[in-house]
Amino acid sequence: MFEKILIANRSEIAIRVIHTCREMGIKSVAVYSDVDKKALHVLSADEAVYIGPSEPSLSYLNIEAIIKAAKQTRAQAIHPGYGFLSENYKFAQRCKDEGLVFIGPSAEAIRNLGDKITSRKIMLDSGVPVMPGLNGMTGCTSDMAVSVDTSDLTDAVEEIGYPVLVKATAGGGGKGIRIVNSSDEIKEAVASASREALKAFGNGNVYIEKFFTRARHIEFQILADKYGNTIHLFERECSIQRRHQKIIEETPALILTSELRQEMGAAAVRAAKASHYENAGTVEFLLDDKNNFYFLEINTRLQVEHPITEMTTGVDLVRHQIEIAAGQSLRLRQEDIHPRGHAIECRIYAEDPEKDFLPSPGKIIFMKEPSGPGIRNDCGIYQGFEVPVDYDPILSKLVVHAQTRDQAISKMVKALEDYVVLGVKTPIEFMVNVLNSRPFRSGEVFTDFIKAHFSGWKSNREFNSSERELADSAREPGDSEPEFIDSAREFSNSESESIDSERELSNFEPLSIYSASELIDVAMIAFIADAVGGAKNNSNSFSDTKKTVSPWGTLGNWQL
């Protein structure tokens, strides 16, 4: 086994890998750029090496600097995390050439699968159903210079039929993707997707495939060793997306019958075997409204949303990644994998859901993480940390595990309500509304979910009144409009039986007695208390305040 592993990544995923390294008795090396000197992954590792300026291409994408850091610290293996160099076959090859173990699939597999055109061909040859799309690629190759032959392009796209998706061949994470509805938009879409892809992945090639407006995104986790043992660890439902990036994932997927699940799982294993895949990977499928599934791609890395699979299967995917990379054979067989219960992940980004999810970098003034049974927060920030503008805005991934889907949703709502991040905008309140919404509760999740039900969302101020009305109208049968269940309202109305999980929900919500408008009153009381208390703090010394203020003295209603 390795004695030391370098993690060529940052933030929460670097920390996730460090956790397992420590459990396995493996030393960890973090790398960092200028803005990340005080980042949490640097604080968490056994060693940390500076690799360059904040600009990703000069640090986290800088192969030379990372190889040098590994040599310098005598790390034997490199874990690439997700994003950055994780799906860069040149990097995997370079590691091999330098005698370092790349914790992931072979350079050749990454190359074949990273190229959406080649992977399409591999799947076609092995009988895995693929999406209707172009068999060649296009795009611009150098920064701003756009050289697209549009005459050929428009004809070919016409054949697939609009709308189509323009997607970076080296893509991932929702970057370098555009939906195109008509032929006059295609050139500009290709150019801008290509530019974004070049910046994010160092490769500006894009390809084009059919875009289904109403589809589900379902993926299967794969583990494969060097000796041809390949298993799947069941599915993840990742349909809730904004800007083509997943924000809420869950497992199992409600829509799959056990038959379809088996069929897709078998197809996923076939896809992995056909591409001589080893290590952890994810086979992504699109499921249309007639339950036809199409191969989208294999992500040749650990996924952002891998924790939900870990929660239900009890398998530490990073541990298996490391063991496989070290040459061990897979100890798990397909029949050993029995998922238990239901898990949900919410991605907490520094972004403003009221402003089309624009990034909201800034300093974390205060934070309080949720805790409790079945709650896991893979977190990359701390109080006082300045969230840099240079990288993906992910702050943490909040994950819950419970016996049933309803219980998992309730647990997630509770966890979100307990999660406080001050200083940057987060989608926490938005997520609570999504989880409480009727279409989510009933499992009607499609890739257009946010757009269909939550476009123009505003913080609960404007939702309160309409929420209540909608919750009322929800009591009438045959209403097909999406309804938003105001949790405060529902909890307060314990006589109503309109919601299946209501009884369960009302059990944990002490604030339930407040209606939305009363909550506004309470917020105003907090504002006044802060104004008054703040003034007091200024006049008194801190120790004075400490002496006179005790929750036991001031509050008469503690019931412990």
Place this chain on the structure above:
Amino acid sequence: MEYNLIVNQEKKSADATISDHHLKVKTGDNIYDASFVIISEHHILLNVDGRNVNAFIFSDQGGKTVIIKGRSYFIQDSDLLEQNLSEKKGFMKQSIIVSSPMPAVVISVLIKIGDRVEKGQPLIIVSAMKMETTLFAPFEGIVSGINTKEGDKVMPADILVDIEKEEEPQ
């Protein structure tokens, strides 16, 4: 003491009688009996009519954001807002200036000084956290100044392009 507050852009008033760490607050329809404990700079434990509420507070752009159970409320004291009227005027201008909506890096300047631009014409592309955003011309006119270049880090208040408005045709 009478508080005139603006909660999420809606006017509200509250009459508060304050003694030590005890508040009696009358709002539109309700009277609340509350006590509070300052837990930390950003955390207040309220006890409202016998029920505990944890509130998290921070000052933010001319007001305070109060977070209770994951819900956030932006609250301003309208009596204090008078002073900020000049700032408000600055805010009005925001809609007609070209600035980035978030801290970002300029990746492309699509115009040059002297260019005539139409309303809605793309002027500058900025990128933050790997996401590209295009800034458009707020009105028709002639570009009289460009205050940035490719690679610059820019903040939301920075005016990136000056456009001289053309006389409206009669």
